[in-house]
Amino acid sequence: MTHPGNLPDEDTLTLKEIRAGCPELDAVTDHVRDFAEMMRDLRGDQLPQRMERVEQDPCPHCTPWSTGFAATRTPSSPDSPAPGVLARSRDRTRE
Known part of the structure; x- marks a missing residue:
């Protein structure tokens, strides 16, 4: 995927x-x-605010995307780097 700033002028105009x-x-x-940008900059801590x-x-x-995100979140320990990840991981190992 081409960064928008690197598009040829004609493609930039068409996209606009x-x-x-x-x-x-x-x-x-x-x-x-x-x-x-959040993924590129490794800023997963910003995900909840971006989803809001x-x-x-x-x-x-846009609503189905954010609704799907909210449905996959589950509580996990407060010190978890990504809330819900550990809980989902534990659930999969129990199956």
Whole structure:
């Protein structure tokens, strides 16, 4: 995937026109870019706040994504680096 800043001028213009014509696509694109930056920068600690922003977005196409995230979260120990990961791991080993 090409970083948006590295697109040829023609592709940048085309992408801008497409996003301007579809507010829902524009909103989803912003959220996906935020998520990609968080992953690139290894900032998983920001995930809950980013998902709250997705949940607050009026775009109907964003809601299933955040709802799916919330459904997979389970409580785990407070010192866990990623809440829910240890709990899901334990559940799988018990099966």
